[in-house]
Amino acid sequence: MKIALIAHDKKKEDMVNFTIAYERILKHHTLFATGTTGKRISNETGLRVQRFQSGPLGGDQQIGSRIADNEMDLVLFFRDPLTAQPHEPDISALMRLCDVYQIPLVTNLGGAEIMIRALDAGFFDWRNLQ
Numbered sequence: 267m268k269i270a271l272i273a274h275d276k277k278k279e280d281m282v283n284f285t286i287a288y289e290r291i292l293k294h295h296t297l298f299a300t301g302t303t304g305k306r307i308s309n310e311t312g313l314r315v316q317r318f319q320s321g322p323l324g325g326d327q328q329i330g331s332r333i334a335d336n337e338m339d340l341v342l343f344f345r346d347p348l349t350a351q352p353h354e355p356d357i358s359a360l361m362r363l364c365d366v367y368q369i370p371l372v373t374n375l376g377g378a379e380i381m382i383r384a385l386d387a388g389f390f391d392w393r394n395l396q
């Protein structure tokens with residue numbers, strides 16, 4: 267599966283810890299990330315991550331483009347709901363495209379915990395029918 271990993275600044279530590287905890291599962295998938303999130307994951311885990319631009323510089327939009335091309339199967343987005351983001355329109359657009367194309371999206375660690383277990387259990391097989 268092609269998985270996008272995105273975390274706002276105050277959630278990056280959570281993302282790094284999540285990817286360390288589930289490296290065993292994630293290493294079997296193709297990972298993508300926005301710039302700074304991807305750099306942290308690459309530096310702090312053994313995972314290979316394809317990095318897009320940083321979020322404020324268009325990274326969310328690049329991931330949205332992959333979704334529109336049916337080139338992304340899951341988005342794990344650790345959002346910070348307490349800090350205003352300069353690129354909020356890009357974030358909304360990304361989430362909208364997930365809804366347009368029925369791409370599973372979670373926006374917090376709790377959702378990601380469920381999603382990663384579902385991935386490991388084979389619940390994403392339906393994506394191969396797309």
Ligand SMILES: O=C(CO)COP(=O)(O)O
Nearest residue numbers: 300301302303320321322
């Ligand atoms: O801003 C982001 C998502 O909206 C994340 O971007 P970075 O991973 O580059 O910090």
